[in-house]
Amino acid sequence: MKRAVLAVAAVAAALVAPAADAAQPVRFATFNASLNRAAEGELVADLSTPDDPQARKVAEVVQRARPDVLLLNEFDYVEGGAAVDAFRANYLAHGQGGADSIDYPYAYTAPVNTGVQTGMDLDKDGTVGGPGDAYGFGVFPGQYGMVVLSKYPIGEARTFQRFRWVDMPGAQLPDDPATPQPGDWYSPEQLAALRLSSKSHWDLPIEVGGRTVHFLTSHPTPPAFDGPEKRNALRNHDEIRFWADYVSPGRGRYIYDDAGVSGGLAPGARFMIAGDQNSDPVDGDSNGARQILSAPRVIDPLPGSAGAVEASLAQGGANADQRGNPYFDTGDFNDKAPGNLRVDYVLPSAPLIPLRAGVFWPASNDELARLNDASDHHLVWADLLN
Incomplete structure (x- = not known):
């Protein structure tokens, strides 16, 4: 049974307590903000005025947490960055709910695979077209996209949007349960085109204090909404594995980026793996997150919150039978x-030093609990010495 072990929580919090004489840390964060919309153009329209209630709450969460470098998942991609610019100008640049405004002079966004049609019947529903036949599930190109906001300069991005799933050695390709052949859910023609990343994988060099931290960002597909072939669960596993291979010396040789350059991260390079991985290391439909938690030099700063403990106890249901804290x-x-x-x-890498970490999930007796419905995810942050 999943138990609220407050003593464990206290120990975890102590492990990430700041050193008294620590230098000025840099706060990295990830937040699946659910700023996705049902139709193309809706997000830009919502953000073009300062009046969208959800966007105001999302902005206040960011202003309260005050990360220096932030990944936003589920932020619809719009060519030219109009949605990003509108969010910064109309929401982050204005204090929300009594919080101070926050400025991010640097931003990065790029196309993603969601909603980009393959012209093939990937979901085997007998028709071609629709969100299930896109490279990544989406009603329109760019739905559920990503954006990175930063107070520090962002160097030249390395993107892996078009890396093919079949090009990963030992890829966990799904089987059609109606046939005896392994890994044959997708036809050879489909495998020749199908991309691994359901959105994209980005390696963004962030220049912090004269040193580079590679911000490795992604948002793997949920390991659900499939059938006995488990195509989404297997893809989730391999999307997470991509970063584990990328940061492990010798294991990323097969990787190629969208510019055709091969190879993984340079040995010894500082990095931070961030994003909604749609994977819990203990519970749920995918435990693929274990791959990055156990990757070389990865440090788990153990972010947590009292609000999460309270919610688990109050909601009960499936939470009561879980094993994780x-x-x-x-x-x-x-x-x-x-x-x-x-x-x-x-998840920072050595030699980065995590000082403290947390999840923005206020308990019900906190005035800021009014922000808990901004998204079904909560902002996760870690303070690092570079």
Whole structure:
């Protein structure tokens, strides 16, 4: 049974307590902000005025947490960055709910695979077209996209939007349960085109204090909404594995980026893996997150919150039968199966030094609990010495 072990939570908090004489840290964060909309153009329209209630709450969460470098998942991509510019100008640049405004002079966004049609029947529903036949599930190109906001300069991005799933050695390709052949859910023609990343994988060099930290960002597909072939669960596993291979010396040789350059991250390079991985290391439908938690030089700063413990106890249901400590949950899925989970991560590498970490999930007796419904995910942050 999943238990609210407050003593464990206290120990975890102590492990990430700041040193008294620490230098000025840099705060990295990830937040699945649910700023996705049902139709193309809706997000720009919503953000073009300062009056969207959800965007105001999302902005206040950011202003309260005050990260220096932030990944926003589920932020619809718009060519030219109009949505990003509108969010900065109309929401972040104005204090929300009594919080101070916050400025991010640097931003990065790029096309993603969601909603980009393949012209093939990937979901085998007998028709070609629709969100299930896109490279990544989406109603229109760019839905559920990503954006990075930074107070520090962002160097030249390395993107992996078009890396093919079949080009990963030992890829966990799904089987059609109606046939005896392994890995044959997709036809050879489909495998020749199908991309690994359901959105994209980005390596963004962030220049902090004269040193580069590679911000490795992604948002793997949920390991659900499939059938006995488990195509989404297997893809989630391999999307997470991509970063584990990328940062492990010798294991990333097969990787190529959208510019055709091969190879993984340079040995010894500083990095931070961030994003909604849609994977809990203990509970849920995918435990693929273990791959990045155990990757070389990765440090788990153990972010958590009292609000998550309270929510798990109050909601009960599927939460009661989980094995993981609710202190570390980041996704609030109420009592629906599989319950609240730890799915959002900020994982620095040695020699970066994590000083403290947390999940922005205020308990019900906190005035800021009014922000808990900004998204079904909560912002996760870690303070680092570079």
